[in-house]
Amino acid sequence: MTSLQFDIAHLLAGGMLVLSLLLLYQDRILATLNVFALQAIVLSLAVAWQAYVQGAMHLMVTAVIALVVKGFVIPGALNRIVYRLGIHREIEQVIGAGPTMLTGLGLIALSILLVMPVKVGVTALAREDLAFALAVILLGLLMMITRRNAVTQIVGFMSLENGLILAATGAKGMPLVVEISVAFSILIAFSVFGIFVFRIRERFDTVDLGALDRFRRERSTLQ
Amino acid sequence: MPIRVGLACVAAYLVAAVLAAAVGGRRVAPVLIYGAMTAVSAVGLGSALFALVTGDLKTQLALPLGLPLSGGSVRIDALSAFFLLVVNLGGVAASVYGLGYGRHERSPLRVLPYIPAYLAGMNLVLMADDAFTFLVAWEFMSLASWALVLADHRREENARAAYIYIVMASAGTLCLLLTFGLLAGPDGGYAFAAMRETVEPPLIAGLVFLLALAGAGSKAGLAPLHIWLPLAHPAAPSHVSALMSGVMTKVAIYGFIRIVFDLVNAPASWMSLIVVALGGITAVLGVLYALLQQDIKRLLAYSTVENVGIVFVGLGLALAFRAHDMSVPAALALTAALLHVLNHSFFKSLLFFGAGAVVHASGERDMERLGGLIHRMPHTAVVFLIGCAAISALPPLNGFVSEWMTFQAILVGPQLPHWGLKLIVPAVGALLALATAFAAACFVKLFGMIFLGRARTPAARTAHDADGFSLAAMYGLAALCFLSGIVPGILIDVLAPVAQTLVGARVPEQSGVAWLSVVPIAASRSSYNGLVIFSFLICSGVLTAMVIHRYATRATRRSAFWDCGYPDPSLATQYSGSSFVMPIRRVFGTALFDIRETVDMPPPGARRPARFSLKIFDPAWRFAYGPATRAVWTIAGKLNRLxxxxxxxxxxxxxxxxxxxxxxxxxxx
Known part of the structure; x- marks a missing residue:
C-alpha cells in the first residue's frame, strides 16, 4: 500500500470522526440531520476507498447502500418527521457543549490507547481505521445519552452504526452477506424508531423523553 | 455390570415417581409405590454390595445426555459403591417402613411421587462422573427433598423451614458450581477424569477446598451452615426425615470426599486443620443444641449435626495424615469416618422411624407431653432403646466401634509434624469426648421422657404400638446396629478398597484376627472385641438377675407412685426433660447460647401458677445469619432504585x- 492510499483512508476516517464531534455539540435538529447525512456520505466514500484499496469490489455494494440509505433516505425521512412533528425549530442539549466535547476528546484518547498497541497480525491501516471506528462508536453512544429528544437519539444511534460499518469494512474479508444484513437491520430499526416516535408523540404530545419518565414515576408511586 | 443396574434403578425410581403422580390418590397407591421402591432399592443394594465385595468396579458408561463438549458419564468406583450401599439400605428401610406408615398419610400425592424421585437423585449423584451430571442430580435431590419438607405445607413453621432450606440448598449448589468451574479450569474439562489429572496451583486448590467445604458442608449440616437442617428434617414425614438425616447428609459427605480427596490433587495442612476444627465444633454444638430440644424429631436432627461433626473430624484427620504422607493412619481415619457414616445411617434411620411411630401413635412431638409409652408400645420401646444405646456409643453396639476408631486416629495425631495440627488434634479429641458424653445424656433424656415415667397427657395414655411393616423395618435396623457392632471387622475389610483408592493404604486386614477382634493399627497398641463385651454383658446380666431372684424375692410387687413428698397428683409434676438437662444447660449453655431463664412468681396469696420460661439464642443466627440477612436487605433496598x-x-x-x-x-x- 502506498502512503497516498493510506493518507486518503486516514483522511476519510478522520473526517467521520470530526463530523461525529460536530454532531455532538450541534443543538439544532435540522443541522444535526444535515451533519449526519454528511457523515454517511463520508462513510460511503471511505468504504468505496477501502473497496478500491483492498480490491474487494463487493464493498462497493456496501458503499452504495450506505450512500443511498443513510446519506439520503434516512435523513430525508427524519426531516419529514421533524417537520410533521413541528419541532424543526427546537434547540436541545442536556449537558453543555464544553463538557460534552471534553468527554468526547477523552473517549477518542481512550480508543487510541486501546487499539494502537495492537500490533500482531494487523496492518497499520486496519489499526488506525479501527481506532477511528471505535471513537465514532463511543461518540455515538455519548450522543445518545446527552440528548433528550427522541429524534436526535435516533441520529446518535445511526452514527454509532456508521462507526460499526467503518470498523467492519476496515477489516479484510468481511463477507458481503453480513454487511447487507446489517444494513437491513438498520432500516428495520429505523422504521421501528419512527413508529415509536409517532406513538410517543400521540400519547404525550411531545417527543421529549422526560415525559416518559414522568409517566413512569407516576406509575411507580401508584404501586 | 453394577453401573447398568444402578442406572436401571434410577430409571425405575423415576418411573415409580411418575406412576405415583398418576395413581397417588388411590387407596392402593402407597402399597404399590412403597412396594416397588422396596424392590428397586433392594436391587440397588444388592448391586452395590456386589460391586464392593467382588471389586467389579471402574466401569464407566457414557450417558446420551450432558454438556455438548464433555457429555455426561457415570461410573462406580469403590467410594460410590459404598455410598450406594448406604443410600439403598436407607431406601429399603424407609420403603418397608412406608408400607405401614405411609398408609396413614393424609395427602399422599404430596409425598408419594417425591420419595422415589428423591432416591433417584441421590443414586445418580453417587454415580455421576462429570460435573454436569453431578450438579443436575444434586439439584434434583435438593428439589425433591424440598418438596417433601413442604408436604405438610399448611403449618407455618414448615413453610419457613422449606424457605430457609431452599435458600441454603441453592447457595450450597452455587458453591459447588463454582468449585467445579475452578476445577475444570479454562479448558472446560468437566469430566471427573480430566479434573483428576490436572494439578491445580495452591491458590486454586485452596479456593476449591473452601467452596467444596461450604457447598457440601451446608448440605451435610456442618456448623455454622447447619441452621436449615434442624428445621427442615423434622418437617418432612418421618420416613423422609430418616432419609434426609440418615442418607442425604451422607450424600453430601460423599460430595466432599469426592472433591477434596479425589479431584483436588494438593491436600495442604491448613485444609485439614479447618476440617478437624470445624468437625469438633460442629459435634459439640450439635449435641448441645440437641440436649436443649423438646421436640423429638428436632432433637434427632440436631444429633445428626453432631454425628456429621464426628465424621468430618475423621475426614479432616485423614486429610492431615495424607498431607504428611502417613498413609496408614490416613486410611484408619478415613475408614473410621466411613464406618461412622454407615453406622449413623443405621441408628438415625431407626430413631426417626421410632419417633415417627411415637408421633403417629400419640399425635405429639413434644416429649414433655409424652411418657410411659413403654407400656403402650413395647416393641417400639425396645428398638428405640437399641438405637439410643447405639448412637450414645455404648458397646457392644455399632456406634462405639466407629467412634472408638476415630479416637484411635486422634491418638496418632501427635505424631503429625505440623505444629498446628499437633496442638489442635488433641483438643478436638477432648471436644469429641465431651460430645459423646453429652450424646449419652441427650438420649437418656429422649428415651426417659418418651418411654419411662407415667403418661403426661391423655394422648400418650391411649397410644398403640406401630404396625407390622414399621416394626419390621425398625427391628431390621436394630439387628444391623447390633451385627455391625459385633463383627465390625467385616465392614472394615469391605471398606479397604475405598481407603486404598483415596489415600493409598488400608487398615490391616481384620478377617484373620482371632475371635472377631478389631485391631486398627497393631495388636500391641489397641484392640476391641465386641463379642467379648457382649458375652460379658449377657453373662453378668443373667448372673445378676439370677442372684437377685435367688436371694431376694421373686414376686412382683405393685404399689402407689412415690410422689416426691408432694401431695399434687398431677402427672405433669413428673421430672421433666428440661429439668434433666438443667445442670448441663447452666454450665455449658449460658455463655454459648445466651440462655435467659426467667421465673415469674405470683405474689403471696395469688392463686395463679408460677411460670418458668427459657429463652435460647442461636449464636449462628445472631452472629452470622442476622447480619448477612440485614446486609442483603439493605443492599436490595438501595438497588431497588435501579x-x-x-x-x-x-x-x-x-x-x-x-x-x-x-x-x-x-x-x-
Missing part, C-alpha cells in the same frame, strides 16, 4: 460500564 431510572440514565449506566471495562483493558496491558 428499577425506576430514566431511559437516559440506563443508557448512561451501560455507557459507563463499557467505558470502565475499556479502561480496564487499556490499563491491563
Amino acid at each position: 428499577q425506576f431510572l430514566t431511559i437516559r440514565r440506563y443508557l448512561t449506566l451501560v455507557f459507563a460500564a463499557l467505558i470502565v471495562l475499556l479502561i480496564v483493558v487499556a490499563a491491563w496491558r
